Amino acid sequence: MSWFILQVLPYITVTVFTLGILYRLGRWAGARIVHNITLAPFPQNNSQVVGIFATEVIFFRSLFKSDFALWVGAWVMHIALFSVIGGHLMGIYTLGKQFVYIGMSEGLSEAMSSLLGTTFGIVVFFALLYLLFRRMSIQKVKEVTVTSDYLILILLLSIVTAGDIMRLVPSLSMEYAPAKEYVTYLVMLQPIPATAEVLHNVIFVIHLLLVQLLLIIFPFSKLMHILGMFAERWIINRPYTEPAPGLPNVDVPAARAAGLGLPAEGGVE
Amino acid sequence: MPTYKDMVQPVRASEAEMRKIHIEPVPDDQKCEKAIQYLDEIRKKYRSFVMAMESCVKCGACAENCHTYLGTKDPRNIPTNRAELIRKIYKRYFTLEGRWFGKLVGAEDISLDVIEEWYSYFYQCSQCRRCAMACPFGIDTCEVTFIGRQILHWLGIVPKLHMGVGAAMEKVGNHTGLPKPGIVDTLEFLSEEIMDEFGVEVNFPVDKPNSDILYIPSSADYLLNPYTLMGAGMYFTYIGANWTIPSTVSEAGNFGLLFDQYFTQRHNVTRLLDAAQNLGIKKIVWGECGHGWRAAKMYIPSLADRPVNWPITHIHDEVAYHIRTNQLKLDPNKVDHPTTLHDPCNYTRACDLQENLRTVIKACVADFREMYPNKERTFCCGGGSAILFDDPEMYQRRIQLSAKKAELVRATGVGKDGNGYLCAPCSICKAQLYPMVEEHELGVEVKGLIDLVGKALVWK
Numbered sequence: 047m048s049w050f051i052l053q054v055l056p057y058i059t060v061t062v063f064t065l066g067i068l069y070r071l072g073r074w075a076g077a078r079i080v081h082n083i084t085l086a087p088f089p090q091n092n093s094q095v096v097g098i099f100a101t102e103v104i105f106f107r108s109l110f111k112s113d114f115a116l117w118v119g120a121w122v123m124h125i126a127l128f129s130v131i132g133g134h135l136m137g138i139y140t141l142g143k144q145f146v147y148i149g150m151s152e153g154l155s156e157a158m159s160s161l162l163g164t165t166f167g168i169v170v171f172f173a174l175l176y177l178l179f180r181r182m183s184i185q186k187v188k189e190v191t192v193t194s195d196y197l198i199l200i201l202l203l204s205i206v207t208a209g210d211i212m213r214l215v216p217s218l219s220m221e222y223a224p225a226k227e228y229v230t231y232l233v234m235l236q237p238i239p240a241t242a243e244v245l246h247n248v249i250f251v252i253h254l255l256l257v258q259l260l261l262i263i264f265p266f267s268k269l270m271h272i273l274g275m276f277a278e279r280w281i282i283n284r285p286y287t288e289p290a291p292g293l294p295n296v297d298v299p300a301a302r303a304a305g306l307g308l309p310a311e312g313g314v315e
Numbered sequence: 316m317p318t319y320k321d322m323v324q325p326v327r328a329s330e331a332e333m334r335k336i337h338i339e340p341v342p343d344d345q346k347c348e349k350a351i352q353y354l355d356e357i358r359k360k361y362r363s364f365v366m367a368m369e370s371c372v373k374c375g376a377c378a379e380n381c382h383t384y385l386g387t388k389d390p391r392n393i394p395t396n397r398a399e400l401i402r403k404i405y406k407r408y409f410t411l412e413g414r415w416f417g418k419l420v421g422a423e424d425i426s427l428d429v430i431e432e433w434y435s436y437f438y439q440c441s442q443c444r445r446c447a448m449a450c451p452f453g454i455d456t457c458e459v460t461f462i463g464r465q466i467l468h469w470l471g472i473v474p475k476l477h478m479g480v481g482a483a484m485e486k487v488g489n490h491t492g493l494p495k496p497g498i499v500d501t502l503e504f505l506s507e508e509i510m511d512e513f514g515v516e517v518n519f520p521v522d523k524p525n526s527d528i529l530y531i532p533s534s535a536d537y538l539l540n541p542y543t544l545m546g547a548g549m550y551f552t553y554i555g556a557n558w559t560i561p562s563t564v565s566e567a568g569n570f571g572l573l574f575d576q577y578f579t580q581r582h583n584v585t586r587l588l589d590a591a592q593n594l595g596i597k598k599i600v601w602g603e604c605g606h607g608w609r610a611a612k613m614y615i616p617s618l619a620d621r622p623v624n625w626p627i628t629h630i631h632d633e634v635a636y637h638i639r640t641n642q643l644k645l646d647p648n649k650v651d652h653p654t655t656l657h658d659p660c661n662y663t664r665a666c667d668l669q670e671n672l673r674t675v676i677k678a679c680v681a682d683f684r685e686m687y688p689n690k691e692r693t694f695c696c697g698g699g700s701a702i703l704f705d706d707p708e709m710y711q712r713r714i715q716l717s718a719k720k721a722e723l724v725r726a727t728g729v730g731k732d733g734n735g736y737l738c739a740p741c742s743i744c745k746a747q748l749y750p751m752v753e754e755h756e757l758g759v760e761v762k763g764l765i766d767l768v769g770k771a772l773v774w775k
């Protein structure tokens with residue numbers, strides 16, 4: 047079973063994930079932007095458009111203004127999740143020495159990587175709990191929720207829980223080195239030796255199983271909002287050039303001098 | 316009749332009436348199948364619709380930002396749930412997850428009940444786009460109701476009100492069904508009114524060849540909002556413009572935007588371009604109509620079936636320009652009522668007119684008070700997309716839909732002494748607010764903006 051999850055499933059996952067996303071993007075690209083429906087205040091040029099995209103992606107500006115309570119949970123969750131994903135990539139690739147690039151010593155970098163990873167792992171966990179609680183307790187949010195919305199949150203929570211267990215329970219922990227070794231086998235299309243540590247850590251196997259499940263459903267779920275947001279804003283935040291004001295053959299001072307509108311015997315006032 | 320199960324519904328057009336607007340109604344036993352077919356065709360065309368179908372995370376941030384949900388607390392009036400009425404069908408027929416997992420991901424089979432839900436809830440949405448502004452991704456539920464209403468139209472389900480307007484437009488060139496002699500008579504009457512009240516001589520040229528400016532008034536201004544038309548006439552006279560009103564398209568509105576973006580909407584555009592060409596004009600200036608200005612500014616470029624050779628601007632763009640360049644003499648003390656501005660959402664979210672409206676109103680009114688939230692964050696008056704239905708059930712809904720706006724007007728305090736002005740420079744806002752300020756006892760009178768310009772102009 048562990049062997050299937052760690053050795054076979056990843057290739058299936060990557061295939062489904064990639065093709066699935068391409069399929070969804072293809073569907074979006076097939077439909078067109080029929081009318082200009084840019085949203086006011088209209089950006090005047092492309093750098094203003096970039097500004098809108100940036101503040102929306104980095105700060106969730108619209109959400110901040112429209113639903114602050116959700117913004118707190120969602121923004122914290124996203125920042126922490128993004129950091130965790132970044133930490134996975136960098137930490138595993140450099141074996142925790144990523145902060146050496148910004149001038150730390152190797153030992154300090156490893157400690158830093160470990161501290162930040164654990165912290166953000168816990169933050170994501172509580173932020174997700176907050177989102178789940180919000181979904182179950184606020185009437186209007188309950189009313190827009192379907193079963194899959196709960197399931198995705200629960201799936202994410204389970205992934206994070208498994209990860210946090212490995213972080214927090216020393217006997218179940220997983221170092222960067224064996225993880226890197228494992229990823230290297232996968233990338234090089236080589237079989238994993240039966241003795242590899244990853245195959246014998248149950249929590250790690252569960253963690254990977256759940257992550258792959260998430261990646262498999264990703265293209266067929268609302269998680270596509272990550273790309274959807276760019277596609278949607280590409281429609282509603284586009285530059286617009288106003289036609290020049292000013293009416294043809296209108297000379298107001300001349301009209302006033304000619305007394306237009308005023309009857310011969312003089313108007314009011 | 317105007318309820319179905321627990322839903323309110325506008326009175327619908329009869330089959331004979333649908334034929335007048337070129338639709339052969341689909342019989343009940345084929346409606347479901349046809350609905351899926353139309354949905355399939357249209358989803359392949361509009362990306363704005365596909366994105367609303369495929370990238371909502373169901374966060375609910377849009378709920379409290381929609382006046383229809385705030386006013387009715389009906390869960391199906393939450394923007395994403397409104398979209399869900401069609402999304403559940405979309406999922407079931409056009410996505411893998413919906414076909415495989417059905418209810419789990421919220422997919423549902425189509426049925427006549429679903430189509431009736433569409434009719435009820437897509438005609439409670441005022442297509443005001445406040446949800447698009449609130450959504451973290453900018454998902455525009457208005458684009459979903461546009462398409463929902465389009466499919467309903469093709470199935471033969473359209474409110475009597477909208478049908479009537481579509482038919483009148485095709486017959487005489489305006490929504491109120493006023494033929495040319497009626498237009499000319501009314502305008503002569505308005506000239507006399509201006510002479511009596513303001514002592515200035517204003518003529519309203521109709522179909523005058525070789526005019527420079529084509530002014531497109533809202534036809535509601537002839538009867539319901541005469542001061543709006545008078546104000547426009549006074550402004551054009553004051554600046555000495557060579558202008559005219561075309562009798563063939565004496566209508567700023569375009570209900571096609573609201574229920575049929577194919578034939579009905581394009582028909583108005585064609586009339587407009589014909590008139591512009593025949594009268595040899597140089598610039599088109601639009602009157603006070605929110606959805607109409609949106610249809611003109613944002614949709615003519617993509618709907619016109621020939622090159623558009625005339626710049627199109629809004630009358631308040633022009634007035635604001637003349638104010639900024641100090642060409643108008645306006646006396647704000649002539650309008651001595653505490654005044655607040657209702658930002659029509661079609662101007663301020665869809666057309667970026669918010670600053671010019673302020674330039675104009677501040678020059679015309681001494682005691683101007685902002686209403687918050689304003690500009691692009693404005694709430695709709697509850698009549699948007701012409702859901703101005705008069706039957707008792709829908710009328711009750713209209714009162715609920717305007718509740719949020721009423722609260723905001725009250726908060727400005729302009730109606731405290733019962734002599735306030737609520738400036739609402741859009742025909743549909745006016746038609747909604749005339750009765751609603753009474754229902755909510757706001758102590759204000761509803762005015763257009765160019766009305767106030769007319770009143771504030773100093774002639775000597």
Ligand code: HEM
Binds near residue numbers: 373
């Ligand atoms: C581009 C800007 C983004 C915005 C504005 C955004 C916004 C949101 C919002 C509002 C939610 C709903 C929270 C809830 O369930 O109540 C959400 C959920 C989520 N987002 Fe994002 N997101 C963005 C990008 C991303 C990115 C880059 C990732 C991946 C790293 C991501 C992963 C998730 C996940 C995993 C969820 C939880 C799904 C769920 O709640 O069911 N998002 N996002």
Ligand code: SF4
Binds near residue numbers: 450
């Ligand atoms: S705010 Fe946007 S993403 Fe959130 S529920 Fe509404 S439409 Fe969906």
Ligand code: SF4
Binds near residue numbers: 381393695
């Ligand atoms: S367009 Fe306006 S009325 Fe319609 S769902 Fe969005 S906020 Fe509500």
Ligand code: SF4
Binds near residue numbers: 605661697741
């Ligand atoms: S009626 Fe007025 S307030 Fe309502 S949508 Fe139209 S422009 Fe907006």
